[in-house]
Amino acid sequence: MFLTIEQIHDKYDGEWVYLINLRENDSDVVIGGEVAAHSESRDRVIMEMLKHPEHGIYIFYAGKMPEGVSVLL
Amino acid sequence: MMTKLKMNFLPELIMIDVRLWNRNINDYSKMMITLDTGASVTTISTDLLNSIGYDTSGGKEVRIITASGAAYVRTVCLEKMKIGAFEIENIEVYSHTFPESSFSLGVLGLNVLRQFDTSLLFSKSEVVFTK
Numbered sequence: 001m002f003l004t005i006e007q008i009h010d011k012y013d014g015e016w017v018y019l020i021n022l023r024e025n026d027s028d029v030v031i032g033g034e035v036a037a038h039s040e041s042r043d044r045v046i047m048e049m050l051k052h053p054e055h056g057i058y059i060f061y062a063g064k065m066p067e068g069v070s071v072l073l
Numbered sequence: 074m075m076t077k078l079k080m081n082f083l084p085e086l087i088m089i090d091v092r093l094w095n096r097n098i099n100d101y102s103k104m105m106i107t108l109d110t111g112a113s114v115t116t117i118s119t120d121l122l123n124s125i126g127y128d129t130s131g132g133k134e135v136r137i138i139t140a141s142g143a144a145y146v147r148t149v150c151l152e153k154m155k156i157g158a159f160e161i162e163n164i165e166v167y168s169h170t171f172p173e174s175s176f177s178l179g180v181l182g183l184n185v186l187r188q189f190d191t192s193l194l195f196s197k198s199e200v201v202f203t204k
Contacts, residue, residue, distance in 0.1 A: 027078070050123075058103050059105070064083060070085070
């Protein structure tokens with residue numbers, strides 16, 4: 001089922017998401033796709049991706065960072 | 074020439090879409106990556122690079138200094154990357170297993186960014202690359 005990026009962030013807030021069958025707009029920005037895997041565990045989602053590399057590598061963390069957490073890369 | 078990309082701020086990092094050359098399918102694969110001006114070199118998850126056909130075991134070993142200390146990574150020559158309308162070839166990237174707590178699987182660093190005049194338009198949620 002196709003979901004927009006906004007819908008994915010809302011529905012899977014706090015989870016890693018593996019998106020396939022991407023749909024892009026005229027500016028080459030991903031606007032949505034099908035969620036092939038999702039989990040609070042990133043490594044679990046990566047494992048799913050590694051099983052089906054033909055579907056691409058579009059994995060991201062959905063939603064906001066947990067409260068009290070910040071990132072310094 | 075100019076290209077504009079939308080930036081997302083979830084999760085509170087500058088995230089943009091780029092395309093990496095996938096050797097397995099001889100085509101590009103889309104990736105969401107963190108734009109990081111604090112990174113000297115573009116660094117991509119080892120699992121993602123392996124998944125698109127790059128050998129991450131044979132490159133030069135490099136010691137990197139991160140906010141949480143030092144780590145060792147390997148260099149990989151990424152055949153091509155596409156950022157909007159721009160295509161860049163033979164980019165040295167680092168292959169690294171990011172901590173899960175970093176919320177990202179890759180950073181677009183200065184070795185790519187400084188090939189452009191890069192503008193961050195936060196009011197429009199856009200990154201503009203100009204050459």
